[in-house]
């Protein structure tokens with residue numbers, strides 16, 4: 040009985056908590072953002088036997104590293120504020136087929152997954168293929184970071200990473216691999232997914248021009264914290280600019296000292 044599965048319930052409660060933060064932060068206007076979390080370890084035995092509650096849907100490529108995996112995925116067109124209050128009315132569990140070519144919704148309501156699902160699954164599949172212990176893909180629309188993505192100056196991985204790192208020490212510590220940058224692509228397309236995957240080779244977080252940000256990781260709350268810290272840095276930079284000066288930023292030596300102190 041999945042209702043009584045405490046490990047799954049805890050994971051869903053964390054997703055609901057994060058969805059609420061995305062809304063409160065003002066990062067989830069309309070149906071903005073989407074979340075997928077690999078919950079296979081929590082539900083493995085139970086879910087392999089469950090009867091699908093909707094038709095099979097083919098995947099754009101074979102997801103060889105996600106065979107029989109189960110994901111909680113937010114629904115297409117759904118609002119984060121309602122994912123927060125009613126996760127099972129605004130998202131569902133899907134199970135990837137044994138051959139990795141299609142998926143089926145298995146629980147709890149036939150809520151169709153986000154339009155970004157093929158791209159999320161491609162990322163999950165890629166990260167597993169290179170041995171990264173990834174469970175989460177979280178995409179959202181932080182106002183301050185998107186504002187920065189409207190300037191060519193910040194659409195450079197080193198430039199945006201170094202500027203954000205230099206605003207507060209936490210940022211250097213919590214995002215040691217910095218940000219990857221993807222030039223504008225149409226939302227929901229495999230072009231956007233493939234360009235993102237290219238950046239995930241060297242980063243855990245990817246900045247999408249004039250659109251938003253995507254974080255990958257083991258834990259959904261940690262993914263939120265990473266984006267929250269980047270957003271804080273962006274706010275400090277923009278607040279200083281609005282006050283009429285360019286912030287100094289921490290020096291290179293101050294940043295390097297963090298690498299030593301925190302073994303980054």
Ligand code: 2HA
Nearest residue numbers: 070071072073226227
């Ligand atoms: O789900 O944010 O990028 C709505 C979006 C698409």
Ligand code: ZN
Nearest residue numbers: 071072226251
């Ligand atoms: Zn988006």
